[in-house]
Amino acid sequence: MTKPAGKPPVAKKPANNADPLDALKSLLLGEEQQQIEQINERLEDPGLRSSDVAEVLPDSLRLSESQGQALTDALETPVTRCIQRRIERDPDSFADALYPVMGPAIRQSISATLKDLVSNINRTLEHSLSAQGIKWRLEAMRTGVPFAEVVLRHTLSYRVEQVFLIQNDSGLLMQHVQDDFAVAADADAVSGMLTAIAQFVRDAFQAGDKEGLETVEIGDHTVLLVHGPSAYLACVVRGIPPSDLRQHCQEVVEQLHGRYAKAMASFDGNPNSLANTRPLLDSCLQSAHKEGTQRKGLAPATLVILLLLIGALAWGLYQWWSKAEAQRELRERQQQFINALRQQPGLVITETRFDESLEIDGLRDPLAPSPASLLDGHGLQADQVKLAFRPYLDVSPAFALQRANERLQPPDGVKLALDDKGTLRVTGVASNRWVERASLLAAGVPGIQSYDDSQLLSHDQQLLQEAQRLLEPNDTTRLSVHDGILSASGQAPLAWIEGLAVRTSQLTGLRGLNLQVQAEEQLQFEQLRQELEGSGLQFVEGTVFDPVYEKHAEALAEKLQRLLLLADPLGYAVQVMVIGRTDGLGSPLYNEQLALARALIARDKLTLLGVPGNIFQVQTAVSQTTLSNPTLRRAELRLLISDTGPTGNR
Amino acid sequence: MLIRKICMIGDFAVGKTSLVSRYVHSTFSEQYLTTVGVKVDSRILELASGDQLKLVLWDIAGSDALSSVERTYLQGAAGYLLVSDSTRRNTFDTAIDLQNQAEQILGPKPFVMLMNKTDLAQEQDLDQDKVSALQGRGWKMLQTSAKLGSGVEEAFAALGERL
Numbered sequence: 001m002t003k004p005a006g007k008p009p010v011a012k013k014p015a016n017n018a019d020p021l022d023a024l025k026s027l028l029l030g031e032e033q034q035q036i037e038q039i040n041e042r043l044e045d046p047g048l049r050s051s052d053v054a055e056v057l058p059d060s061l062r063l064s065e066s067q068g069q070a071l072t073d074a075l076e077t078p079v080t081r082c083i084q085r086r087i088e089r090d091p092d093s094f095a096d097a098l099y100p101v102m103g104p105a106i107r108q109s110i111s112a113t114l115k116d117l118v119s120n121i122n123r124t125l126e127h128s129l130s131a132q133g134i135k136w137r138l139e140a141m142r143t144g145v146p147f148a149e150v151v152l153r154h155t156l157s158y159r160v161e162q163v164f165l166i167q168n169d170s171g172l173l174m175q176h177v178q179d180d181f182a183v184a185a186d187a188d189a190v191s192g193m194l195t196a197i198a199q200f201v202r203d204a205f206q207a208g209d210k211e212g213l214e215t216v217e218i219g220d221h222t223v224l225l226v227h228g229p230s231a232y233l234a235c236v237v238r239g240i241p242p243s244d245l246r247q248h249c250q251e252v253v254e255q256l257h258g259r260y261a262k263a264m265a266s267f268d269g270n271p272n273s274l275a276n277t278r279p280l281l282d283s284c285l286q287s288a289h290k291e292g293t294q295r296k297g298l299a300p301a302t303l304v305i306l307l308l309l310i311g312a313l314a315w316g317l318y319q320w321w322s323k324a325e326a327q328r329e330l331r332e333r334q335q336q337f338i339n340a341l342r343q344q345p346g347l348v349i350t351e352t353r354f355d356e357s358l359e360i361d362g363l364r365d366p367l368a369p370s371p372a373s374l375l376d377g378h379g380l381q382a383d384q385v386k387l388a389f390r391p392y393l394d395v396s397p398a399f400a401l402q403r404a405n406e407r408l409q410p411p412d413g414v415k416l417a418l419d420d421k422g423t424l425r426v427t428g429v430a431s432n433r434w435v436e437r438a439s440l441l442a443a444g445v446p447g448i449q450s451y452d453d454s455q456l457l458s459h460d461q462q463l464l465q466e467a468q469r470l471l472e473p474n475d476t477t478r479l480s481v482h483d484g485i486l487s488a489s490g491q492a493p494l495a496w497i498e499g500l501a502v503r504t505s506q507l508t509g510l511r512g513l514n515l516q517v518q519a520e521e522q523l524q525f526e527q528l529r530q531e532l533e534g535s536g537l538q539f540v541e542g543t544v545f546d547p548v549y550e551k552h553a554e555a556l557a558e559k560l561q562r563l564l565l566l567a568d569p570l571g572y573a574v575q576v577m578v579i580g581r582t583d584g585l586g587s588p589l590y591n592e593q594l595a596l597a598r599a600l601i602a603r604d605k606l607t608l609l610g611v612p613g614n615i616f617q618v619q620t621a622v623s624q625t626t627l628s629n630p631t632l633r634r635a636e637l638r639l640l641i642s643d644t645g646p647t648g649n650r
Numbered sequence: 651m652l653i654r655k656i657c658m659i660g661d662f663a664v665g666k667t668s669l670v671s672r673y674v675h676s677t678f679s680e681q682y683l684t685t686v687g688v689k690v691d692s693r694i695l696e697l698a699s700g701d702q703l704k705l706v707l708w709d710i711a712g713s714d715a716l717s718s719v720e721r722t723y724l725q726g727a728a729g730y731l732l733v734s735d736s737t738r739r740n741t742f743d744t745a746i747d748l749q750n751q752a753e754q755i756l757g758p759k760p761f762v763m764l765m766n767k768t769d770l771a772q773e774q775d776l777d778q779d780k781v782s783a784l785q786g787r788g789w790k791m792l793q794t795s796a797k798l799g800s801g802v803e804e805a806f807a808a809l810g811e812r813l
Contacts, residue, residue, distance in 0.1 A: 057811065124713065167726060169722070169725035170655045170689070170725060170727065171655065171706075171708075171726065172653055172655055172706060172724015172726060173653065186691070186692050188653060188690075188692040188704060188706045189690045189691050189692045189706065190690075192655070192690030192692075192706050193686075193688075193689070193690045195687055196686055196687075196688040196690060196708070196723055199719060199722040200686045200688075200719055202722075203718055203719035203722060204719070268652070269652045269653040269654050269655075269704075269728065270652050270653075271651075271653065362804060503695075588792040
């Protein structure tokens, strides 16, 4: 039924319509019109139509399937496309759906294959190690056929190598299956030739339409031909086919013509249209072993081979495990090595990579130990670790101090210390040159912020300290040491000076003495000398001693005595010339006598006051002027000093 | 890939087998031609459309008339090549006869007429009027030389395109 075009032909109208024809129609065909209207509504409503189709679709499919292959052919392409599209879009869901089916099927297939493999290995090994096996091996070498196939040929009772499904008249190959050992040939040409030969034989012997070539025997091959209405089956059998093989092939031909009659009858040269026949054709690929060739369980040779294989597998596993274990241990040692490097002052790890070997990049202070030198301690070889360290300076106190020690090279007795603030403190005793050099060098050492040598003594300073302690100089005495030579300057007691040589002999490191010290006694001696030189006793008139000068005489005597006391240690011999003086008044003779008298009085006075008399000499000096001059009425002292000892004492 | 049966028919010694040998790598010995009367080979043809077509070539032993067995060999053929010897005028006529017989057996099927041995230029013996007449009837006619290989591929391709 097709859908009518345009509007529905019947429209509802009231019964009392003015159109008499419509009224008449309504009266006569009212019920039918309603039915038509309902049918039209169903046809126009997609929902209703879908519902109708859904209702009958299952039965329709079943009916169509029972009537032939048309439905299958019609659905083949769209269903295939649906599946392909679904797989492209969501392969996982398809895999999930197939998993329950595929898993057991794959396991079954693997199991069957393994059984077959073991069986084949059994036979092959058994025959390989026997005289017959050697004979077959020679045959394989002679014919160029693989040994396994030679064994199969001799051990199989029969084997269907190929099955051709061939269209009767044209000889076109409709389907073809073969086992793994069949020699591949042009199956289309073979099926054509086979058909031609069969037609030739039929024609040559004027066989009827129902008759045909049934068996072809060539050497150890037999071709069984089983005919059907549209096609015939040609089974190429190596060996002697059992009687039931033809029966099976006959059943297959019947089933093929039963299931695929239409496709086979209308075969137009497209083998894909008969791809479904392959399972049936595969069922004809049968084989059977000769009696006695089947062995249950493992053959001894197989067992040996399997044991060898298991041994090799175990050895391989052990090797693999050993290698893996060695690799793990190596990784562990490498990791420990990395940790050790990280804890090593002066080394900074910037990157580590585990590739074929360990690769470590980092920074290294030149004072830090070489990373390569630490390899031995962790059981590593140089080729197991690639080291790439660039130089840098570690300014931490430990490295700064080590660097300072290397740079300054302190002598024995000098110790360097670095505090947290980067101050380098130097203590001890060193040469003058080192002390000067160290202060300059320390400033250039990375990590040293400041330099403190307050606790550092040079040898000269130490010597000076020792000299100070040992010599105990006066405030007026100054000591200094330069290059091991002790210099003394200023003033000091003569005894201190004289004992200097003895006492400085106790100073270690003293290379010499440079004395610029004046003896205090000498100064006193000189002062007394200056005070005494030209001094004298004043007379009033004549030989009358001016009593005013009594005290003066005493002071003069005391000075003379002190001078005499100083003179001896200083090595001086002192004589005092007492010169009596007068002015010019009076006669020269008188004046001469007066002068002498004054000299003697003065000498005696001084002797009386304690001055030894033996140092005095007397002399006169009369003035030639005639004027009165009281200042000339005096006795004047002149010191006569001469050396008696070494001048060094002074 | 579709499979099509093609038959080679023509008089004795017109060069059918040489044409097939030039076109395919033969599986079977040519002795079959003298024993069974046919030799079958196959080759895949690339069509202009890009599709592939497998030609199963039945090289039927030459004769001026089809025997009963040769008639059975023709059955199921999708097309055929009529082969004549361009140096022997009578083979041309035989080919025309054979075409009539083939059409009786197969019904109207595509075919191509080949005038072989064009390499023997001095001995050409073609009735151009007949050739023109047949061409006028729509026959596809090609000149070939199995010896030189000229026109061979084109001949099979021409028939393949018509199948």
